[in-house]
Amino acid sequence: MPSLSHFFETFFGKSNVFIDAMLLTLELTVVSIVVGIIIGLFFALLKVSNIKILGYISDVYIYLVRGTPLIVQIFILYFGISSIFLLPDFWAASLALALHNGAYIAEIFRGTIQSIEKGQLEAGRSLGMSPALTLRRIILPQAFRRALPPLGNQFIIGLKDSSLAAFISMDELFNVATTLGSNNFDEMTYLLIVAVYYLILVAILTIIVNLIEKKLSISDR
């Protein structure tokens, strides 16, 4: 275990490097969650589409993602994506994470879409709105609102999962810790420092998620 003074010296001495890494961690997380929301919405819609074959496609995607470890997916997707088209590193890494997040987000949306009572759909249809219009104007806005708290949690999970992008050359927090750490033969100090960064980020996000939850439950009254 490193001494406290050594820990703080490194913590503050290298803070610019860590802050850059933290920003990359946040960028990876935001992009992979935003893209994951698009992917997740797409597969959730397949699943609730009433067309069986589309539902199966969605099932297979979700099963593949939920049935394998993220680290395996990251390696396969990163190199798999590369062999199809050459995205810049950041986008390849984000897409790999997004495909992972997408499966979990698809499940979130499927749940909240199905939680909207059938009467809402029927009210829209009875007013002459097409299925697509009803979905877009009536169902999805409500499903999105209900999805906010679980999406917040998925964001926190995604933040932590982004650490595995270290293995595909992203200089995010964990990568910086192990790279600088093993370069200096002093991994423990660096690992403890990034752990502190993660703890702070997660604490802030948890507070935000709780605020959203509270606000929604008040405005639902």
Added chain:
Amino acid sequence: MPSLSHFFETFFGKSNVFIDAMLLTLELTVVSIVVGIIIGLFFALLKVSNIKILGYISDVYIYLVRGTPLIVQIFILYFGISSIFLLPDFWAASLALALHNGAYIAEIFRGTIQSIEKGQLEAGRSLGMSPALTLRRIILPQAFRRALPPLGNQFIIGLKDSSLAAFISMDELFNVATTLGSNNFDEMTYLLIVAVYYLILVAILTIIVNLIEKKLSISDR
């Protein structure tokens, strides 16, 4: 992408290596979940103990685990454990994973213990049973039963998470894939093979969890 014939050739040709790795994956998972159950039960009891300071200790443990990525924990714990006492590799890796699983399992138990109605405790107390005896004979057996389905899910998560033990020298499925893969300059084939192993394991476990859930819901009637 590897050709299908190459994939199957490797899949069956190296099956003994993969099966050994799969067994290690399962051993790591079982041990880390069983030890995690003990740890989780301990912290759940701290949390429901009505002694505030013990509850805080439990909160801190859970926050530390839930607030940092598993890969960071694994590195810190594995080396941290080593610098305190020298466990054999397998046990150090299992303990690192168990400390992670333990936090999630603690939350599971806290939830199911608190879900047992207060009347059960009062009935035990009114019969002259001590708090400890009531806990052991009345509350915990019921809490355990209710915890079975979420514990099953945690087992599946733990199985996938055990892939990160690759980074602390366990030759489980993912490690075999990357090591053999990079030595043969053929990572994709090996990664796809272990993905298949994980998919099969997760599918079997999911069926088992669903069976348990069904059985419990029938006997609850």
Added chain:
Amino acid sequence: AEKEQLEDGTKLIQKDQFVFASSGEFKPFSFVKDDMEVTGFDVEVGKAVAEKLGLEPVPKRIKFKGIVEGVKTGRADAAVASHTVNPQRSKHVSFTTPYYYSGPQIFVRPDSKLKNIEDLKGKEIAASKGSTYADTAAEYSKNIKTYDSDITALKALSEGRHDAVITDFVTGKTAIKAGFDIVGRQLIERSEQSIVIPQDNPQLLKRVNTALEELRQDGTLKKLSQKYFGEDITTKPE
């Protein structure tokens, strides 16, 4: 963690074993055979050292990033893993005398115009994480990407990612032999590779240095180098 202590003060995890670590993902220095048994130049050097020490050799694979921390925290007695000596590292661990001399080389795709270190400026360079090659690369460009293993970095290069990889010339050569679509360019510098021993074990350091000297004298090191590289990389180049 408490290790067992021999009469002369040498500390070992098991008193009759020499547990040494390598990554197993650094062909041909360390790699696994199809039964997952680890071998390679580093591993055979480690085994030879163990024999000279009169101990049972126990090779152990730890992913490259964790090797040094593994040695420091007592998961292995030493690392025989092609670690390059540098002064900063010496603050945290002890290095033996070098058991081979090597150097980083620039690797690019065959169609690349990039030839030498001057051309590296502003280019995207990949290297393996935690290696000194990442530092070397950083001297020429700000745009560095790191991977868990050299092979992965070279693989990414051959698939069209990054402009160059800096890695050990032997590793590059092996990858080219395995069919990677890359070529070697300028050899950048010379470096010394040593066995890593924890700092609190001076007696072991002394005994391993003695063993290495014996292996140099009786030609074992040279023989191993010939076997793996077809040339002797164990003597200091002039």
Added chain:
Amino acid sequence: MEKRVMLRIRNLNKSFGDLHVLKDIDMKVLESDVVCLIGSSGSGKSTLLRCLNFLEKRDSGQILIEGEEVNPETQNINKVREKVGMVFQHFHLFPHMTVIDNIIEAPVHVKKVPKKQALAEAKELLRKVGLEDKADVYPSKLSGGQKQRVAIARAMAMKPDVLLFDEPTSALDPELVGEVLSTMKELAEDGMTMVVVTHEMSFAREVSDWIVFMQEGRVIESGPPEEFFTNPKETRTKEFLQTTVF
């Protein structure tokens, strides 16, 4: 002057799996008439209404609106629905929109009415149902009776030829029933064609022009209210009227 036939149903049949819910329904609704559908629970009233609005698919039979046959397989069903409005037992207002946005939603997005005009018309409708002060309020802030009146305004905003009501007051607290019924009476007086499923017999007697009594998926008896209530022909109708509180 003879009234036009607004809605004509011929030989309508509908089953849910093995359950034959509507059996050879024949029925017509004249322009600006109020037709009340009555019958005991499970007799198929809601299903019939939902077939008229194509929320359920009929198995066989014809539905004609203003003399033209409507076939959801070959025609644009949304166009047809613009002519037939529906008010539900549980209102089904859109909770994420204000009252006025609920009302202009369909005119603006389906009929492409300019927003300004839609807003003006919506305000007029709100005035009619007595809720002009609630325009910018969210539905969760309204009482049940207010919700149902907004739902009526929302349906009216599409200027339908026929308005269908499925037990519009049975989810309301008793003291709120009156305000909804009087809104419906006003609509009837304005000449709106309405088909109302209801258990409010006094409303049916007072407001409707025609009563249709259903049992077990069949139309048992129909006629003008005075005759129906005072002198029912069928024994099953008599039995039903005896067990019903007025």
Added chain:
Amino acid sequence: MEKRVMLRIRNLNKSFGDLHVLKDIDMKVLESDVVCLIGSSGSGKSTLLRCLNFLEKRDSGQILIEGEEVNPETQNINKVREKVGMVFQHFHLFPHMTVIDNIIEAPVHVKKVPKKQALAEAKELLRKVGLEDKADVYPSKLSGGQKQRVAIARAMAMKPDVLLFDEPTSALDPELVGEVLSTMKELAEDGMTMVVVTHEMSFAREVSDWIVFMQEGRVIESGPPEEFFTNPKETRTKEFLQTTVF
């Protein structure tokens, strides 16, 4: 022969936060008497019973069992509880144990009665409550009345000196109330000392030796049932008896 005083309460006070729930309660229960506690909802009956069993902590006052003061701070509360059994409104059987295991649980694990003996006694108790055929059944398979009878047997298995009942029949379907009340009557006839919170006035009148009437945390009136029901002294008692259906 004078009856022994089994339970004596002096000056008992209890508050929940600002809410003063029990005010200077004074009361005694004689050996083999049945005391019925009656009073309107919220008057503090359950709280009093729970204080007697130390499920709630009293704020001040004394509780004496067989003449000895009981103080949970200085004495082993579990030992005291062995003397005082409790039957709850909602039974609280242990769902993961069979009926017979529910009954022997406390004797075996608290009193360390040999399992064989405990089983024999439990069978005898089950026979008494008329459920000998349900020994190996899980509680979820029993009706409410059967559950409550098992709960009584479970409490009796500890051979308590006093048995407390908190509205033992008010969670039951009306047709199941009788079987529980008759089990309680038999217990009374066997000489069990019982304190019963109940709204079953006919049971109170017929079975009890003493009635205690509470209101707003105070004992308003107490006396033998004939006197209490036919000639209450306090106006508040009269009012309560008038509004209560017999």
